[in-house]
Amino acid sequence: MSANAVNxxxxxxxxLDAPCCVPAQGDNVxxxxxxxxxAARFKALSDPNRLRILSIVAANDSEETCVCDLPEPLGxxxxxxxxxxxxxxxxGILHREKRGVWAYFSLVPGALESLSSTLVTPKK
Amino acid sequence: MSANAVNxxxxxxxxLDAPCCVPAQGDNVxxxxxxxxxAARFKALSDPNRLRILSIVAANDSEETCVCDLPEPLGxxxxxxxxxxxxxxxxGILHREKRGVWAYFSLVPGALESLSSTLVTPKK
Numbered sequence: 001m002s003a004n005a006v007n008x009x010x011x012x013x014x015x016l017d018a019p020c021c022v023p024a025q026g027d028n029v030x031x032x033x034x035x036x037x038x039a040a041r042f043k044a045l046s047d048p049n050r051l052r053i054l055s056i057v058a059a060n061d062s063e064e065t066c067v068c069d070l071p072e073p074l075g076x077x078x079x080x081x082x083x084x085x086x087x088x089x090x091x092g093i094l095h096r097e098k099r100g101v102w103a104y105f106s107l108v109p110g111a112l113e114s115l116s117s118t119l120v121t122p123k124k
Numbered sequence: 125m126s127a128n129a130v131n132x133x134x135x136x137x138x139x140l141d142a143p144c145c146v147p148a149q150g151d152n153v154x155x156x157x158x159x160x161x162x163a164a165r166f167k168a169l170s171d172p173n174r175l176r177i178l179s180i181v182a183a184n185d186s187e188e189t190c191v192c193d194l195p196e197p198l199g200x201x202x203x204x205x206x207x208x209x210x211x212x213x214x215x216g217i218l219h220r221e222k223r224g225v226w227a228y229f230s231l232v233p234g235a236l237e238s239l240s241s242t243l244v245t246p247k248k
Contacts, residue, residue, distance in 0.1 A: 029176050029179055029180050029197045029198065030175055030176045030178075030179035032172065032176070035172035035173070035175045035176050035179075036172045038169075038172070038175055039169070039170050039171055039172040039174075039175055040170075042166050042167075042169040042170040042175075043166075043167075043170035045162075045163070045166040045170075045243075046163050046164075046166040046167035046169075046170045047163055048156065048159035048160045048162070048163040049159070050163075051154055051159045051162055051163055051166075052153050052154045052156070052159050054154075055153055055154035055159075056153050073153045074153065112243040112244060113243070113244055115243055116240040116241070116243040116244045117240070119169075119236040119237070119239055119240040119243075120236060120237055120240045
């Protein structure tokens with residue numbers, strides 16, 4: 001646990017024991033539906049193996065990446081790679097195209113850039 | 125399930141039934157330790173209520189945000205807000221400072237920008 005760890009009970013006691021001291025800021029809150037959609041995409045990124053898969057596909061952005069090319073550099077078995085690829089495709093981050101016997105993966109244009117921009121809020 | 129959904133067994137069959145067709149790309153893969161650290165931060169962002177908390181704190185970036193100011197705009201009870209704040213602090217995304225009876229939260233400088241930059245890989 002980090003040095004910044006906070007005890008929830010302590011915070012709850014704080015809110016109960018003192019009057020509110022700062023004006024409400026509800027105007028700026030992200031709406032629930034948009035928050036749900038963003039959270040689902042961040043959840044797809046919350047696994048180290050999926051981030052490693054993305055690093056290979058992103059580095060190979062000028063061409064698609066064959067599914068056959070992923071198990072070896074990742075040190076993973078094919079079923080595990082396929083599981084993670086499915087999550088990234090379902091989240092709208094990777095595009096899958098089957099040609100012949102192989103499936104090829106590429107970044108959905110703008111998907112990562114869009115997520116990236118949500119993390120950097122323009123300062124007032 | 126989306127139209128792009130992929131059957132893992134189908135992909136596994138593909139890899140077993142055909143020879144590899146693309147050169148290995150292991151040089152570009154994100155290393156395991158860095159992937160673990162990044163995944164932990166994305167996991168902290170993978171909850172809609174935490175994203176909504178961040179949207180308020182980020183919009184109020186010139187000042188700290190009092191814990192007392194969060195339950196109302198979010199429509200959440202204080203213990204739930206405190207639980208999510210603890211996760212964001214432990215992930216190194218929010219800074220917590222206690223002054224008097226209240227705790228105040230602010231973005232850790234550069235934390236979201238750093239995560240944002242990992243999503244946008246420079247093109248070759």
